[in-house]
Amino acid sequence: MNTHGRNFRVTTFGESHGPAVGAVIDGCPPRLSLSEAEIQPMLDRRRPGKSPLESPRYELDRVELLSGVFEGQTTGTPIALMVRNEGMQSKDYEQLRTVYRPGHADRAYEEKYGIRDHRGGGRSSGRETLARVAAGAVAVKVLAGYGVHIAGEILSVHGVTGEEKIREEILRAKAAGDSVGGIIGITAIGCPKGLGDPIFGRLDAGIAAAMMGIGAVKGVEIGEGFNAATLCGSENNDQIDENSCYRSNHAGGILGGISTGEPITVRIAVKPTPSISKVQQTIDRAGKPVEIQIQGRHDPSIVPRAVVVAEAMLALVLVDALLEQQKYLVR
């Protein structure tokens, strides 16, 4: 399955070391002003090689708009977006032709398909997320027209908070040939009431699926999340005052699978990057035990670059729900 959404449908294509990675969006409303320059800033936040906290793979990730836009406006036809891969250095990945990396998708992928592009993560590489970010940038543009705005931030890395301490923690892990995970918070404000369905199309379920669809994300919380399990109903309920306003937002902007109009608050847990340069035990394709010391270029922590990916995924879910909700509007 390479497609997300029913109304704002996004299909992604490409591998980390193939010629290009991109997305096709079907269902974007017509007559929206759109240019490559408006999509590029989100891709710039995601691209690798910008700082010592990230994979040193150098990519400019310049987006090309191939279709669906005429004279600066969307036409309502499929929008194809593409970024050409340029900094692959695939020869550095020869060791992965026969050996499975612990914690990465190598073995599971090969056992499913019987074939694997061993150059980098192939289709399982975090590089695929550039396609979702490009599509997400279009979704962000659509949402802005409805007054919906999304922002993400790093909450902690390896249990540490604060920008400088987080930086030190990532650099410490990197120097040790190791990696660290962390927690990202994403909030959507201005979201109208009524998005999401009560049973199968619950908005919270859609958000959870979208976030878990990002490689290395291992947990999702909405509103109070896991902490709700430690509270009493009197503490967790969002009471409603005489002005019809919620007094708190433990629900994270969603009740019964439907948006309440309050900020939608999401947190995701990101695991430590699987590809580390410490020596690890694994097997090769023949099942023979081998030691592996992973080469190639990897993020010492995925967290900094995943913030904008999570924003993009939330935008894709919300725009899809918003376009669905239009069907219910009485004209």
Ligand SMILES: Cc1cc2nc3c(=O)[nH]c(=O)nc-3n(C[C@H](O)[C@H](O)[C@H](O)COP(=O)(O)O)c2cc1C
């Ligand atoms: C933005 C981003 C960057 C990533 N960078 C790396 C990386 O440099 N090296 C690596 O081994 N995994 C990286 N990952 C994680 C792997 O892609 C992921 O762990 C792998 O696909 C297996 O999926 P799973 O961890 O969800 O089981 C990255 C993921 C994302 C979203």
Ligand SMILES: C=C(O[C@@H]1CC(C(=O)O)=C[C@@H](OP(=O)(O)O)[C@H]1O)C(=O)O
């Ligand atoms: C290239 C990117 O990130 C990559 C994500 C990734 C992985 O295994 O997920 C592994 C590394 O690349 P490769 O696939 O060449 O091994 C990272 O550099 C990118 O995000 O643009």
